[in-house]
Amino acid sequence: MPTPSHLNNPHYFDFRAARRVPESHAWPGLDDHPVVDGGGGSSPDDAVPVVDLREPPAAAAARVARAAEQWGAFLLTGHGVSGELLARVEERIACMFALPAADKLRAVRGPGDACGYGSPPISSFFSKYMWSEGYTFSPASLRRDLRKLWPKDGEDYASFCDVMEEFHKEMRALADRLLELFLRALGLTADQVAAVEAERRIGETMTATMHLNWYPRCPDPRRALGLIAHTDSGFFTFVLQSLVPGLQLFRHGPDRWVAVPAVPGAFVVNVGDLFHILTNGRFHSVYHRAVVNRDMDRISLGYFVGPPPHAKVAPLPEAVPPGRAPAYRAVTWPEYMGVRKKAFTTGASALKMVATTAAASDSDNTTVATAAAAVHQPPLVVSS
Numbered sequence: 001m002p003t004p005s006h007l008n009n010p011h012y013f014d015f016r017a018a019r020r021v022p023e024s025h026a027w028p029g030l031d032d033h034p035v036v037d038g039g040g041g042s043s044p045d046d047a048v049p050v051v052d053l054r055e056p057p058a059a060a061a062a063r064v065a066r067a068a069e070q071w072g073a074f075l076l077t078g079h080g081v082s083g084e085l086l087a088r089v090e091e092r093i094a095c096m097f098a099l100p101a102a103d104k105l106r107a108v109r110g111p112g113d114a115c116g117y118g119s120p121p122i123s124s125f126f127s128k129y130m131w132s133e134g135y136t137f138s139p140a141s142l143r144r145d146l147r148k149l150w151p152k153d154g155e156d157y158a159s160f161c162d163v164m165e166e167f168h169k170e171m172r173a174l175a176d177r178l179l180e181l182f183l184r185a186l187g188l189t190a191d192q193v194a195a196v197e198a199e200r201r202i203g204e205t206m207t208a209t210m211h212l213n214w215y216p217r218c219p220d221p222r223r224a225l226g227l228i229a230h231t232d233s234g235f236f237t238f239v240l241q242s243l244v245p246g247l248q249l250f251r252h253g254p255d256r257w258v259a260v261p262a263v264p265g266a267f268v269v270n271v272g273d274l275f276h277i278l279t280n281g282r283f284h285s286v287y288h289r290a291v292v293n294r295d296m297d298r299i300s301l302g303y304f305v306g307p308p309p310h311a312k313v314a315p316l317p318e319a320v321p322p323g324r325a326p327a328y329r330a331v332t333w334p335e336y337m338g339v340r341k342k343a344f345t346t347g348a349s350a351l352k353m354v355a356t357t358a359a360a361s362d363s364d365n366t367t368v369a370t371a372a373a374a375v376h377q378p379p380l381v382v383s384s
């Protein structure tokens with residue numbers, strides 16, 4: 001019998017058939033830092049902050065400020081996106097990843113492509129493979145992109161697109177609310193928020209990208225990694241993790257991974273690098289990773305909010321202390337991705353590479369990047 005062609009495809013690994021973790025997927029040093037419970041069960045210092053949008057705006061803004069300054073992440077509850085919609089979103093994601101390999105491979109992300117099926121872009125910097133499959137798409141071109149997965153249209157195609165469009169509509173509105181709250185958290189008055197909007201039109205021009213992750217259950221979770229430690233590059237990300245936990249946030253003092261509890265209906269909000277820049281380093285991007293487990297498949301969704309590709313992102317004047325120069329130079333998202341690529345190949349910090357003053361180096365992830373290099377020795381560059 002001829003071998004099905006997808007079995008020879010380098011983009012395809014049959015996780016279901018794997019009885020052990022092969023060397024190609026085994027990561028050294030995954031347990032270099034302890035993992036602690038972020039649900040508050042072990043220590044209040046480890047409890048992942050929670051922001052409930054049902055609180056009065058001033059109180060919610062104060063919580064956002066604390067969380068964004070100290071953690072770069074928080075759990076978002078009371079956001080109004082219904083649990084019923086989230087359940088349908090997760091169901092459609094599971095259905096998509098359950099497609100036959102040959103169907104998924106039709107939508108493989110090509111070199112340099114922003115969207116498509118396969119490992120996320122960051123994986124190209126490492127010689128080890130992750131224990132996951134991903135699919136990235138832009139909600140703006142959803143119906144066209146998804147025809148690659150479902151060329152014949154049909155019910156699965158229609159319900160995937162319908163559900164994701166409904167979700168995107170709600171999330172885009174939520175992103176606007178959260179942006180306003182972040183700006184209030186920076187200390188801007190309602191008038192200043194309106195002025196920033198009028199001048200920079202951040203909310204109006206913000207773009208959204210969705211990245212779906214499927215982490216199959218794994219025969220030896222201590223050797224495999226779902227998603228390599230990273231910071232998100234955009235403004236901020238809403239992460240929906242299914243009822244199966246796996247997201248971990250890196251914290252210093254002492255260095256540890258904090259396991260984010262799976263809170264039904266909540267999103268995890270991550271501050272990204274471009275928001276770090278926009279806020280002059282006051283809100284810092286968070287270094288995070290996803291681990292896998294032996295018994296259950298896990299699904300997550302990242303809703304990445306960022307600027308349009310041509311927009312220059314620079315520290316907001318309101319975020320720069322009086323008499324001080326901005327800590328970062330202006331960059332577009334694609335420019336920043338180029339810097340980050342260089343940083344990955346040299347082991348440097350991308351944020352430091354776009355910093356203008358020594359002051360900025362205090363608030364970036366350099367030390368974390370160093371920790372990462374230690375965790376993932378040797379630096380695993382395979383392609384550029």
Ligand SMILES: C=C1C[C@]23C[C@@]1(O)CC[C@H]2[C@@]12CCC[C@@](C)(C(=O)O1)[C@H]2[C@@H]3C(=O)O
Pocket residue numbers: 114120121122123136209211230231232233234302304
């Ligand atoms: C908008 C985006 C952020 C992202 C790159 C992308 O163009 C689409 C995928 C996103 C993702 C998801 C997994 C981790 C990550 C680092 C990656 O490789 O792809 C992020 C990217 C990012 O935040 O830079």
Ligand SMILES: O=C(O)CCC(=O)C(=O)O
Pocket residue numbers: 211213227232239241246247288289290299300301302
């Ligand atoms: O799977 C997760 O919980 C994290 C996903 C993530 O970090 C990402 O998609 O950027």
Ligand SMILES: [Fe+2]
Pocket residue numbers: 230231232237288302
């Ligand atoms: Fe991420």
